[in-house]
Structure formats: C-alpha cells, structure tokens
Amino acid sequence: xxxxxxxxxxxxxxxxxxxxxxxxxxxxxxxxxxxxxxxxxxxxxxxxxxxxxxxxxxxxxxxxxxx
Numbered sequence: 495x496x497x498x499x500x501x502x503x504x505x506x507x508x509x510x511x512x513x514x515x516x517x518x519x520x521x522x523x524x525x526x527x528x529x530x531x532x533x534x535x536x537x538x539x540x541x542x543x544x545x546x547x548x549x550x551x552x553x554x555x556x557x558x559x560x561x
Contacts, residue, residue: 502527515541 498516506512506527515524522541524534536544547553 500525 497518500514500516502512502514512527513524514527514530515522517523518535520537521535522538524536524541525532
C-alpha cells in the first residue's frame with residue numbers, strides 16, 4: 495500500500511482549522527484537521543474537478559456570512 499503524509503496548505507499556518515490531503519494508492523483522501531477520523535476518498539479526476547469548481551467560486555453562495 496502506497497500512502498503519502500497528510501499535507502495542508504501553507505496558508506493555514508499553525509491553525510488546526512484546515513483541509514488536509516494525501517494520496518492513497520490511486521485515490522486522493524481529504525479530511526478536516528480537527529475531525530481527522532472522517533476521510534473523503536475520491537479518484538484524482540474528481541478531486542481535480544472539485545478544486546477547479548472551488549477556484550471558480552461555484553460554491554461561494556454556500557458560505558456562511560461573516561460577522
């Protein structure tokens with residue numbers, strides 16, 4: 495089994511409120527750093543599509559308003 499270490503964005507700093515990703519054989523795994531027991535596994539193509547949609551702002555309307 496080929497597994498890489500969990501990685502988080504350098505923009506996260508020392509914060510524990512971030513998404514972490516790694517590869518597991520032919521899948522991409524993602525988890526919330528403060529809930530590491532819940533892991534999403536997806537093929538690389540689907541993960542790339544998700545990232546492109548996030549970058550394009552597709553989900554911005556779903557974000558919570560800031561105070």
